[in-house]
Amino acid sequence: MTTFKLFATVSCIALSTASAAYAQELRIGLQSDADVLDPDQSRTFVGEIVFTSLCDKLVDITPDLELIPQLATEWSWSEAGDALTFKLREGVTFHDGTVFDAEAVAYNIERSQTLDESRRKSDLASVSGTEVLGPYEIRINLSQPDAGILAEMANRPGMMISPTAAKAEGADFGLAPVCSGPFQFADRVAQDRITLKAFPEYWNASEIHLDSVVFLPIPDTTVRLANLQSGDIQLVERLAATDLTQVEGDSSLIVEKATSLGYQGITFNIDNGAGGDNPWGNDKRLRQALSYAIDREVLNQVVFDGAFTPASQPPAPGSPWFVADYPVEARDVEKAKSLLEEAGYPDGITLEVQVPNTNEPMQLLQVIQAMASEAGIDVQISAKEFATLLQDQTAGTFTASQVGWSGYVDPSANLHQFVTTDGNINDAHYSNSEVDRLLNAARSTTETDERKSLYAQARTILADEAPLLYLYHPTWLWAMRSELTGFVPYPDGRIRLEGVRLEQ
Incomplete structure (x- = not known):
């Protein structure tokens, strides 16, 4: 009898200790791995999620x-x-x-x-x-x-x-970043995990209730959700829209949502190295043809169960910066065929598009592939790990790339650096002096109406030259275990851990 009591006591202590340790570590499933952990060099959205805890x-x-x-x-x-x-x-x-x-x-x-x-x-x-x-x-x-x-x-x-x-x-x-955020860098294994531990000297430490946070890149949405359901991770960023109904019906899980400030689209190589000397980079009619071949509303319904918003420009409808003169265009296969013929490709043309090797981007491109084929465009899909895709995009070793932007509060940050000459994320190497003038002028005034007019004028040029096709505006979807409390959704998609707890 005494032996049993001793065993039971030790067991309870062990379970209590394990439970406490579990409650102090938050494990987050990311859609992909972050790139370099240096705010000056990085460009991935998942990198910004990590930085929110680090810097x-x-x-x-x-x-x-x-x-x-x-x-x-x-x-x-x-x-x-x-x-x-x-x-x-x-x-x-x-x-x-x-x-x-x-x-x-x-x-x-x-x-x-x-x-x-x-x-x-x-x-x-x-x-x-x-x-x-x-x-x-x-x-x-x-x-x-x-x-x-x-x-x-x-x-x-x-x-x-x-x-x-x-x-x-x-x-x-970026190999061992040092910032001043609530968590400090502990270690990183590429394509496996990034571990941060709480910084005890943090100026707002009273709002931090976790000992550590582990970011785990899990590109497959099905695997990511399975890990959440099993309790191996406690939070998933970018839940697949097609899983939303299932998760909302699971009492052990919680869903939080926020409308994104950003977009997803296709960027073309216009003049980035030797790779820019291609039919798609040289002739805007081909880019226009692909745009007409795509039904953005069908994309939203088929790939995202209608949870997202079709796009025609960086800001979404409802944003004060949305240009009403450029609503989402209707699909027009005959117009697409006519543009191909004008460009000298009456029998069709091939387009290679690189795409992140995760579920939703792959599904998106497969639907676009089917739509484009009806207009005579043979879309070849090149799936790549996201960091590799960005490296190739920067180097100019691509023809077209399915990529997006998580979005910032001010409209300048969502457009200027992508389409102005020598912009730091202008991987297309698109250059138009009038677009430069308009977007630089929009930065230099604080008058909202004047800025809107300048952005509208720039949009007129960009809609015609189409260096980037906008496809949809996401809705941020986070799924988490019910024991995770204090999470607040933000439209920028970042995960802020102030006030977040893991209850036993």
């Missing part, structure tokens, strides 16, 4: 898209709109003990502008320099007014990294 920004947003303080406590504009002054949070340290202050902000902005590998250069193109006004006050000077620069500070350009670590590691900083 605080100067500014954050609310679920209603209001800009709010994070590492900056307040800000003010100069009367001319050509300078932005931040007062900074005191008592903040980076994960390596380096003090966060105005000098650190000045270093971060300079690095974003000058690091050879930086993709933030076009984001900060209007910044002419910084002035440290005090230990915790800094002025960002602009070469001209830039309405979007504050919103940029709520994204990767505003993520602060340790100057000490960045100076020591240079372009290799």
